[in-house]
Amino acid sequence: MKYGAIALGAAVLATMSGGASAQDLVKVDGSSTVFPITEAMAEEFQIEYRGKYRVTVGVSGSGGGFKKFCRGEVDVTNASRPIRPSEVEQCRENGIEFMELPVALDALAVVINPKNDWVDYLTVDELKKMWEPDAQRKINNWSQIREGFPDKSLDLFGAGADSGTYDYFTQAIVGKEHASRGDYTASEDDNVLVMGVANTLGGLGFFGFAYLSENTDKLKPVPIKYKDADPVLPSIETAKNSTYQPLSRPLFVYVSKAAADNREVVQNFVDYFLDPELAAELVSEVGYVPLPAEAYDLARKAFDDRVTGTVFKNGSQIGISIEDLLQSERSR
Structure with a gap:
C-alpha cells in the first residue's frame, strides 16, 4: 500500500x-x-x-x-x-x-538525505545537541555536532507540537516531553517531512517507520547508538526485539x-x-x-x-x- x-x-x-x-x-x-x-x-x-x-x-x-x-x-x-x-x-x-x-x-526512524556521506551513525547525545531548546539559532552546522563532520548546513525536519511522535521523540532524546528548539521545519503531515529531507543535502528528520519503509529510495536511515550498545538501524526486527532504543x-x-x-x-x-x-x-x-x-x-x-x-x-x-x-x- x-x-x-x-x-x-x-x-x-x-x-x-x-x-x-x-x-x-x-x-x-x-x-x-x-x-x-x-x-x-x-x-x-x-x-x-x-x-x-x-x-x-x-x-x-x-x-x-x-x-x-x-x-x-x-x-x-x-x-x-x-x-x-x-x-x-x-x-x-x-x-x-x-x-x-x-x-x-x-521504530521511530531518524533519517538523512541519501547523498549525506559523512554520517555513519549518531549517538543520543548528538541528537540531543541538535534538538534541545538551547540549540535554537546556535547549532546550525554539521561541523558543530561531531569533529570531522563537514562545514555544511544542518536542516532539521520533524513532527509538529500536536504530534505524539514529537512528544515521544523529545522525551526520548532531549529528556523532557515537548521540549525542543523551535527553529525547525514542523509538519503533522509526515510526507512533507519526507520530501524536506529528500530535497535537502544537510537535512535530518524523524517520523514513524512506515514512512521510511515507503520511501527507501528517497531517504537514508541513521543507526542510533544508545548508551554502551552498538549503533542499531530502525527496522521491524529491531523494534520487535527491543534493540532499537530509545526510539521503539x-x-x-x-x-x-x-x-x-x-x-x-x-x-x-x-x-x-x-x-x-x-x-x-x-x-x-x-x-x-x-x-x-x-x-x-x-x-x-x-x-x-x-x-x-x-x-x-x-x-x-x-x-x-x-x-x-x-x-x-x-x-x-
Missing part, C-alpha cells in the same frame, strides 16, 4: 461515508503515524460490511485527536503515545470514559466506552481491528510491527470487559518492550 497523500486518503473515506447515518458511522481522528494502520483497517472493514457501515479517518496528530476525543467529537482516536494525565482529566470533565488498546509497535514505542487506539456500548458499528469495528490474524497482516503490510497474538487477545478481552482508563499513569514511557506491554495488559 502507498500512503503518499494522507489528506486525500482521509477525504476518500469521508466521501465514501457521505450517506451513512450516525448509527452506521465510526469517526476516527488523531495520529498521522497510526493513520496507515487505521486506514487499512477501515478499508477492509468497509469492504466486509459494504453498504452497511462507514468509517472516516482524520489526521490532526495525537494531541489534536485527544482534544476532539475528549470533547466527544470522535468515537476513536489514534495515538502514537499514551494519553497524558491532563487529557485524562479533560475526558473525565466531559464524561468520556475510554478504553486504551495497543495495536502495534513502531507502542502505538494505540482509544475507544469511547459510550460509543462502543450504544452503537453496533463501533463495537464491530473495534472487534475487527483486534482480530489477531488480520491485525498481523495489515500492520505488517503498512510497515509496522504487529503485536503477538496474545497481545491482541488481551486487548480484545479488555475491550469486551469494558476496562477503562490507562496503564500509563504518567504518559509516555521510554523503552517499552513487547514483554513490558504484555505484562501491563495482563495486569489490567
Whole structure:
C-alpha cells in the first residue's frame, strides 16, 4: 500500500461515508503515524460490511485527536503515545470514559538525505545537541555536532507540537516531553517531512517507520547508538526485539466506552481491528510491527470487559518492550 497523500486518503473515506447515518458511522481522528494502520483497517472493514457501515479517518496528530476525543467529537482516536494525565482529566470533565488498546509497535526512524556521506551513525547525545531548546539559532552546522563532520548546513525536519511522535521523540532524546528548539521545519503531515529531507543535502528528520519503509529510495536511515550498545538501524526486527532504543514505542487506539456500548458499528469495528490474524497482516503490510497474538487477545478481552482508563499513569514511557506491554495488559 502507498500512503503518499494522507489528506486525500482521509477525504476518500469521508466521501465514501457521505450517506451513512450516525448509527452506521465510526469517526476516527488523531495520529498521522497510526493513520496507515487505521486506514487499512477501515478499508477492509468497509469492504466486509459494504453498504452497511462507514468509517472516516482524520489526521490532526495525537494531541489534536485527544482534544476532539475528549470533547466527544470522535468515537476513536489514534495515538502514537499514551494519553497524558491532563487529557485524562479533560475526558473525565466531559464524561468520556475510554478504553486504551495497543495495536502495534513502531521504530521511530531518524533519517538523512541519501547523498549525506559523512554520517555513519549518531549517538543520543548528538541528537540531543541538535534538538534541545538551547540549540535554537546556535547549532546550525554539521561541523558543530561531531569533529570531522563537514562545514555544511544542518536542516532539521520533524513532527509538529500536536504530534505524539514529537512528544515521544523529545522525551526520548532531549529528556523532557515537548521540549525542543523551535527553529525547525514542523509538519503533522509526515510526507512533507519526507520530501524536506529528500530535497535537502544537510537535512535530518524523524517520523514513524512506515514512512521510511515507503520511501527507501528517497531517504537514508541513521543507526542510533544508545548508551554502551552498538549503533542499531530502525527496522521491524529491531523494534520487535527491543534493540532499537530509545526510539521503539507502542502505538494505540482509544475507544469511547459510550460509543462502543450504544452503537453496533463501533463495537464491530473495534472487534475487527483486534482480530489477531488480520491485525498481523495489515500492520505488517503498512510497515509496522504487529503485536503477538496474545497481545491482541488481551486487548480484545479488555475491550469486551469494558476496562477503562490507562496503564500509563504518567504518559509516555521510554523503552517499552513487547514483554513490558504484555505484562501491563495482563495486569489490567
